[in-house]
Amino acid sequence: MTDKSDSFFIGLSLAVSSSIFIGSSFVIKKSALIKISASGNLRASAGGFAYLKQWTWWLGLATMAVGEGANLLAYAFTPAALVTPLGALSVLVAAVLSSKFLQEKLNFIGKMGCFLCIIGTIIFVIHSPKSEEIQTFTELLDKLSNDVFISYVATIFIISFIIKIVFVPRFGNTNISIYLFLCSAIGSLTVVFCKAVALAIKETITTEINSVQNKSFWLLLITSIVCIIIQMNYLNKSLDIFNTSVVTPVYYVMFTVLVIIASSILFREWEHMKSTDILGSFCGFLVVVTAVCMLNMFKDVQISFKDLNFNVRNRRTLV
Amino acid sequence: MTDKSDSFFIGLSLAVSSSIFIGSSFVIKKSALIKISASGNLRASAGGFAYLKQWTWWLGLATMAVGEGANLLAYAFTPAALVTPLGALSVLVAAVLSSKFLQEKLNFIGKMGCFLCIIGTIIFVIHSPKSEEIQTFTELLDKLSNDVFISYVATIFIISFIIKIVFVPRFGNTNISIYLFLCSAIGSLTVVFCKAVALAIKETITTEINSVQNKSFWLLLITSIVCIIIQMNYLNKSLDIFNTSVVTPVYYVMFTVLVIIASSILFREWEHMKSTDILGSFCGFLVVVTAVCMLNMFKDVQISFKDLNFNVRNRRTLV
Numbered sequence: 001m002t003d004k005s006d007s008f009f010i011g012l013s014l015a016v017s018s019s020i021f022i023g024s025s026f027v028i029k030k031s032a033l034i035k036i037s038a039s040g041n042l043r044a045s046a047g048g049f050a051y052l053k054q055w056t057w058w059l060g061l062a063t064m065a066v067g068e069g070a071n072l073l074a075y076a077f078t079p080a081a082l083v084t085p086l087g088a089l090s091v092l093v094a095a096v097l098s099s100k101f102l103q104e105k106l107n108f109i110g111k112m113g114c115f116l117c118i119i120g121t122i123i124f125v126i127h128s129p130k131s132e133e134i135q136t137f138t139e140l141l142d143k144l145s146n147d148v149f150i151s152y153v154a155t156i157f158i159i160s161f162i163i164k165i166v167f168v169p170r171f172g173n174t175n176i177s178i179y180l181f182l183c184s185a186i187g188s189l190t191v192v193f194c195k196a197v198a199l200a201i202k203e204t205i206t207t208e209i210n211s212v213q214n215k216s217f218w219l220l221l222i223t224s225i226v227c228i229i230i231q232m233n234y235l236n237k238s239l240d241i242f243n244t245s246v247v248t249p250v251y252y253v254m255f256t257v258l259v260i261i262a263s264s265i266l267f268r269e270w271e272h273m274k275s276t277d278i279l280g281s282f283c284g285f286l287v288v289v290t291a292v293c294m295l296n297m298f299k300d301v302q303i304s305f306k307d308l309n310f311n312v313r314n315r316r317t318l319v
Numbered sequence: 320m321t322d323k324s325d326s327f328f329i330g331l332s333l334a335v336s337s338s339i340f341i342g343s344s345f346v347i348k349k350s351a352l353i354k355i356s357a358s359g360n361l362r363a364s365a366g367g368f369a370y371l372k373q374w375t376w377w378l379g380l381a382t383m384a385v386g387e388g389a390n391l392l393a394y395a396f397t398p399a400a401l402v403t404p405l406g407a408l409s410v411l412v413a414a415v416l417s418s419k420f421l422q423e424k425l426n427f428i429g430k431m432g433c434f435l436c437i438i439g440t441i442i443f444v445i446h447s448p449k450s451e452e453i454q455t456f457t458e459l460l461d462k463l464s465n466d467v468f469i470s471y472v473a474t475i476f477i478i479s480f481i482i483k484i485v486f487v488p489r490f491g492n493t494n495i496s497i498y499l500f501l502c503s504a505i506g507s508l509t510v511v512f513c514k515a516v517a518l519a520i521k522e523t524i525t526t527e528i529n530s531v532q533n534k535s536f537w538l539l540l541i542t543s544i545v546c547i548i549i550q551m552n553y554l555n556k557s558l559d560i561f562n563t564s565v566v567t568p569v570y571y572v573m574f575t576v577l578v579i580i581a582s583s584i585l586f587r588e589w590e591h592m593k594s595t596d597i598l599g600s601f602c603g604f605l606v607v608v609t610a611v612c613m614l615n616m617f618k619d620v621q622i623s624f625k626d627l628n629f630n631v632r633n634r635r636t637l638v
Contacts, residue, residue, distance in 0.1 A: 112613070116609055119605050126595050126599050279445065283438045284442070286438050287439075290438075
């Protein structure tokens, strides 16, 4: 078994590199969707699957797969409440790459957003839970069959079902939060199931316990894959209908908050944290949320550093 | 003697309330200067002293005096490296009051700035040095006669003198950093001298040592007053020539950085801090700096939350 602090740094590095891959994949996939839209094929939001014929889309998928793989491994080493919020770095990577390859200009507010995103992430990492009680797959299975967690899963499924039946047909194409809520709600389950899968794989490799032979492992693996497909499908629709600049911050906030809720129900990471650390990680998260908003919401505003004249004299002086 | 943690909270409360008074005083004094400018008198920046006849200016001065008094006391209870950065809260108070009384509209970026200012301050307070080695006036006097600190004072005086002679006549009215550097450099000494004065007063009241009878106390008191007058004079000139929206962030950053340098030379607060706390307080400070910039530099940009449509559909969809 690795040392707790080693485990933390391995998980942290995996989470950061996964963000770089996922951030790039966003931009690659978006450029594929633009090509499809230009070629006059049926769009993803209209139920079209033309993107499957685009090699750039597959490249984007591959990049995302590598990123998600690293992410999956990260969950095996560090608490979910640390890994998921680090996803903000993918927003940063996407913003920088979009300004390079998708001709989406990054203005001065966006640059301040990039800066705050990094600062907020550092603050969050300083205060986040460094390790957790659960070390084995069996322990995690035990937690997964806990009543409170089962109620959470049931609630998510019922709410998602209602949204799918009632809200998607009416507001799906006009209100951005509909598809993204489905995405995030299912996503919070994906994260938990993936964590279990990752833990089983890690356990099989590093110890003598062969968790991969456990029937529950395969059940969790299949559930994870189904959840990922649903999540990806809704994210694709959302990205196709709405502007990336609004999809990204809303998705980030919803997804992270729901993962933290799911994770805290399951692992109770916060119970063993000092109150200053809870406050600190909350503040770090809020800085990141503000940064993600700045990075995205002000995209179309024309502002550069030169417009803000540092030597501006008092207007009243000049009257 | 009070307990260390009590001392921290007393100092923190004093620092926060002092920011409220100082923030208000900024707005009151600015409104006095506007009245003078409107009445056609010789302006402060032109060497005029018409503001002395304005009762609002005196009210502003009184408010500032109360604020500075609370600030002075705060220095006796907590490290300077905590008290000075909290001055950012005065920027927040000034921004909110300016939008109420000086018709300076607070836009959406400004509101995000207010929010980040509070978050950044909380992060900074979590990580700041909570107490320091020096507990008595004699100890502080000893530190003040330390070679390194005397070199700092000498450097500040020489640089200030050169700026006053060479740069003020040429660039004083066009480059905002000239007057504000003088202000901040002298200010960093004011803070240290005031801390000594405050410590002596606190010691005389709470213990049997009568530090107020010490000759050095009076020397430090007079030096402090002289420094404050110089500092106030330059700040007035600066506020009169340049827009508050640029004066405030530049002054805040320069002043805080120089105080932290002076304080770390003198008290070596950082030596006993954990590396995560140094990193954390640095991050908190950067968040506050960004917030102060957002609060001020985007003042004249027309942006409201309504302009950033949350339900914005993909432009490419609509083509």
